[in-house]
Amino acid sequence: MxxxxxxxxxxxxxxxxxxxxxxxxxVGTSQQVALRRETEDIWEMVRRQVISYDGLIKMISGSHREGFRLNGSDVDFMLWYNNYRVIMDMSQSEYYNTASTTLILSDSSESPPGFTLLQLLTPRINRYVQSACVRMNGRVYISSSIYRQLTCSALIPNSTVHGPCGSGNYGGLEYDTAHCFVCDFWPPSASLWIDRCHSWPDPEVVHDIVRNGCHFVAIGHPLGPNENLEWRISFSRAEYKLVYSxxxxxxxxxxxxxxxxxxxxxxxxxxxxxxxxxxxxxxxxxxxxxxxxxxxxxxxxxxxxxxxxxxxxxxxxxxxxxxxxxxxxxxxxxxxxxxxxxxxxxxxxxxxxxxxxxxxxxxxxxxxxxxxxxxxxxxxxxxxxxxxxSEVDYDVELVKATSYIAESSTNSHNKYIHIIEQLVESPLTHYQAVILQRLTAFIFQITAFTLHNICVNKQMYIADKLSCHMLKLAAKFGCVSDMLYIAMYYYKTFRCREALFVIEMTKVKLAQPYLMYYRYVDRERYTEAVGGQSWSTKMRQAVAQDIRLDNTICYISELIPEQQSALQNREYTLDIPVFVMLHFLEFLCHRHIDMTLSQAAVDELQVLVHHDQGMYIYDLSRDISWEILGICQQITGNLQAALYSYQQSLTQHPMNRIQTATQRRIHDMVQSTPHQ
Known part of the structure; x- marks a missing residue:
């Protein structure tokens, strides 16, 4: 050499x-890489089990899934419909209930190595597949080029075609989304690979890879006879398992x-x-x-x-x-x-x-x-x-991993609870246990508000006791910001003084110099305050995260238009910076008790939204932050300031997809303002 x-x-x-x-x-130490992989694995496990039979499964693949977090690298997603399966030969159809599963046959007889045609066998199809069907030689095939074009912007609007993917930039994050089909069987064209694995990887890894099959992504071989119809065999799952090994x-x-x-x-x-x-x-x-x-x-x-x-x-x-x-x-x-x-x-x-x-x-x-x-x-x-x-480095990494909560939708909450019950009994790594703890707190919170929303009359007293108990339990093993869900519930149930008491306690904790929020933390003070303690203690005493609202549930009536707007655009959660929510709740509660303190809360919120440099309001949360400031200003009658705030909200990255609500608020306010 x-x-x-x-x-x-x-x-x-x-x-x-x-x-x-x-x-x-x-690149990261082995412990950092393990943390990234283990937390992503458990999120995927949860997502996979909660998805409906005809739902869309999402898997993070590529370098992000492998454990890299290199500057400038993109995040790759693979998406496929749960009730579609590719089979390699007709005998494999016996494994599926064709009344509920759409079967597709892989026909690679005329394609270059690594590519295939996908023949539709059963007629139960969605609009994307239906529109991509092409008849050839008396058979129906799914055209990769048409399917790619149709699904390119299905997940994120305005994506552009890049290879088999929809590609673009979402709030500063480069992404590639590949809508594909899944196959539970290992492709015969790759059977020799199994025999080649003598020294690496280990037999159990090979077995795991083979039993998990492969995917088919929407791109044909440029020199193949049917480029626009062909699909490429993707080994993305196999590849990240190889990198893991x-x-x-x-x-x-x-x-x-x-x-x-x-x-x-x-x-x-x-x-x-x-x-x-x-x-x-x-x-x-x-x-x-x-x-x-x-x-x-x-x-x-x-x-x-x-x-x-x-x-x-x-x-x-x-x-x-x-x-x-x-x-x-x-x-x-x-x-x-x-x-x-x-x-x-x-x-x-x-x-x-x-x-x-x-x-x-x-x-x-x-x-x-x-x-x-x-x-x-x-x-x-x-x-x-x-x-x-240092210990702080791993804690910062873990906070990032726990800040992502699996997307939920109506009627999925019971599934989450069932999954949590199952996972508690299974062997989990330390990092996975932390994720499960965070998910449990989130489910308790949404269940508490759901109970209140559905119960009536005599049930209300029992439901209220249960809701309060769940929210307090979530705060006990959650983080500092989880206390604000209790304040939200008290406000929703007209107990403003109790809500303000919780807000004041939360304020004290959020003011601690060792608080970890986003990537911001005073390492020395954090280590001094909670170094060496359990993760539960660290979360409860020194970690704050954004407030995440499930858009299928009403938490605060003043935010219903924003939640409805997001839902219309298939955004199931609303993410609000914790300090914005703190001042918002303080304003709402003081309105019924002390107008001077109510105005003071708006003033603090205005200073925060106007002057924060990214420490307390992340760039992607500026749309909802300006929106909430506008709501407060409109309620107080300061319509000119409210109009400015709403207009600012519209200029921000549409992370929460609330533009419809913002435009409606502007329209209603302009219409109700008397013309001079």
Whole structure:
């Protein structure tokens, strides 16, 4: 292996350890990566079980699911209808109830490796599938190109077609959504992959991958005979399970290749910077590990692992062949890396190869970690993860993971309760138990308000006792901001003084200097206050999150128009910054007790909304924050200020999809204002 001038084997080990430290900073420690994977796994488990039989299943895939959180990387979603199944041959139809399941047959007899036609077998179809049906040779097939076009913006409006996906930017987040079909069976064209897995992955991983089948995404082979009809076999689930089975050195090598592609290869020539993608890097790592090119992958030989992968990639570019890991006959370079473009790319990579490992100095992320060792050969490097990351780092990561609550819809709450009962009895990791705890608090809260909304007359007293008990229980094992649900309930049931008492207690807790909210936290004070304590204690004393309202439930009558607007646009929750909700509730309650204090609450809210720089109001929450300020101003009779606030709400990113309500409020206010 080429290396740096005068570099010894021990020196390369030393440099590998330094790069490991850098990659743990950028990519994450093994504990951080485990946290991300485990929390996403349990969310998916919950989503999968709560979805209706004919509902749309959503799975996060790609690098986000694998455990990466690299700056600028997008989030990939795969979506499919739960009551549609692809089968590989007609005999497999016996496993399904065709009265409720729509069956599709995979016919790959005339397609290139890795691609297939999808023949519709049963007539029970939704509007997207119906519109995408094409008749050919007396059979009905689903056209991938039509289906892709129809579903591109089905989840997020104004998405553009990118490969098999709908692509775009949602509040600063780049996303790809692929509407696809699921198959419970492993494709015969990938059967040889099973026999190839002697050394990696382990047999239980192989079994798990095979029994989970595959997906079909809406894109055909550009050189195939039926490009507009064909679908590509997707192994996304298999791929993230393979990445899960890597040791951390292998995972960091994969991360280093992704950085190398982004910061070095794609910065060479404009004409070649789109030829290679992250998927090629992943494929390279998979083959390098399985072929046992490097017998042992550990921190001291990380750079050796990188070099093995780089040489394999160079060989593939030279030959113009990048074999798909599951179906090697499917050449991933076929329509991109060929001809003059292939020659230019090879020359570019070969120049990097001639520099040896010094080519990594061109990586802006890794450069400093290499230079540190080159200039300080005796530099002491600590690769102990316990010293790389503090307790606060993991807590911040966990708060991010718990801030996402699975989308709910009418009649799904009982399902959640049943799922929680089941999961409590199952073996859970520490991180998954935290997610379950957070989900339980959310379900208690929505159940409490649901009870109040449906009960009448004599039932009201019992329901009220139960609702109060559930909300207090949720606050006990929830976070600081969960106390505001109790205040909301008291306001809803005309107990404004009790609500204000809870608000004052919450105010005191939210004013603590060690509070963790979003990514903001005073690390030293947080550690001093709750360091080493249980996660339940940390949540209850030092963590605040946004207030999330289920839009199928009425919490505060003043927000009904906003919830209805969101629901019309298929947004099932309303996210309100905790400090905005605090002042809003304070204003609403004081209106019935002390008008001076009521106005003071509006004034505080106005200062917050007008002047916050992202510390208390996240950019994506500014639509609802301006809206709530406008509601308060309109109630007090300050119509000019209210109009300005509503107009500001309309200019923000439509995260909560409340524009219909905002426009209605403006219209009604203008209509009711006497003209001079």
């Amino acid at each position: 080429e290396s740096f001038p005068h570099e010894t084997y021990e020196g390369l080990q030393h440099m590998s350890e330094s790069v490991i430290v850098g990659l743990c900073e950028i 890597m040791n951390h050195s292998q995972f960091l090598t994969y991360g280093l290749l992704k950085l190398f592609l982004k910061e070095v290869i794609n910065h060479q020539l404009e004409e070649t910077n789109k030829l290679l993608c992250s998927y090629h890097m992943k494929t390279t790592v998979f083959w390098a590990i399985q072929q046992n090119t490097l017998p042992h992958w550990h921190p001291q030989n990380l750079l050796a692992g990188f070099w093995v992968c780089f040489k394999l990639l160079l060989k593939w570019v030279s030959e113009g062949v990048c074999p798909n890991f599951f179906i090697p006959q499917n050449n991933l370079f076929l329509t991109k890396v060929y001809g003059s473009a292939q020659n230019r790319l090879f020359l570019q990579l070969h120049e990097l190869y001639k520099k040896g490992l010094a080519c990594l100095l061109q990586s802006s992320s890794i450069r400093s970690y290499i230079i540190n060792v080159l200039y300080n050969p005796r530099l002491s490097i600590c690769t102990d993860e316990r010293l790389m990351r």
